[in-house]
Amino acid sequence: MPHSDPWQIDGLDLAAYLTRVGVTRRPPSRAFLDILYEAHVRTFTFDNIDVLLEQHPGVRLAAVQDKFVGRGRGGYCFEHGTLFAAAAARLGFDVERRLGRVGDATVAARTHCVVVIAANGAKWLADPGFGMSLLRPIRLADGATDDHGGWSYRLREVPEGAGRAWALQRWRDGGWEPMHTHDEWPVRPVDLDTGHHFTSTWPDSHFRRTLMVTRHLPDRHVTLTHRTVTVRRSAEPTEHRELRDGELDALLDELAVPLTGRERDDLRRVAAGLPVTAGHSPPGRSPAPQ
Secondary structure (H helix, E strand, O other), rough: OEHHHHHHHHHHHHHHHHHHHHHOOOOOHHHHHHHHHHHHHHHHOEHHHHHHHHOOOOOHHHHHHHHHHHHOOOOOOOHHHHHHHHHHOOOOOOOEEEEEEEEEOOOOOOOOOEEEEEEEEEEEEEEOOOOOOOOOOOOOOOOOOOEEEOOEEEEEEEEEEEEEEEEEEEEEEEEEEEEEEOOOOOOHHHHHHHHHHHHOOOOOOOHHOOOOOOOOEOOEEEEEEEOOOEEEEOOOOOOEEOOOOOOOOHHHHHHHOOOOOHHHHHHHHHHOOOOOOOOOOOOOOOOOOO
């Protein structure tokens, strides 16, 4: 007999999650959603380390909880979306999981997971698992904009077959840069399993060919690959440079990635064998899929 909740959110240790992100429980509201979301985004890295190390535990809640809450690790969109959606639902929010396409929606696969949450009579797009995530949810409305922490974003409603989709854009270099477009089709756990399987095993996937570790630090956002370092600060030019020899470990420490000694050794070895250019996007831009 099927489980009454296919996402099995009752299996989340909510107290442990809240302790990990440093948030005190309170009634659901837009203000609390902002606090919870930013705490999540700042606590957990966006990264594909386990994909590269061939040790990914999967994207079901039990595995993600053990990895994120238990070990303090991070991951990519399917994991972030699974955990954040479960926590928000347990805290009394109305939650929808949705899938999207990163970059050009006419050619990209549905390999990005976002979460839509109802609060204060409106719906809000939460995007906890993107390379450079929003720092607070943005209202799900055509033309909605948000400028928070020096970063500006906009949502546009776009047609999608017989329905509609939502395109998230980031203001950059004097124009709106596309990030991803999500649709409103129902999402089930098997959809996340399928997306994860594709992005983690397809030989040409960016997650197979490029190390990606990103984090929002108090005064900057840092993106680390196996070849480059990108630092973004609000209202300042983006810094983008080559990774120096022997610098990988120091940056993993700066981004507070809790790896075992063996994982460090394996990651160093794997990163050294990754392609120099294949799998990279233009400097400073988030590769697809996310």
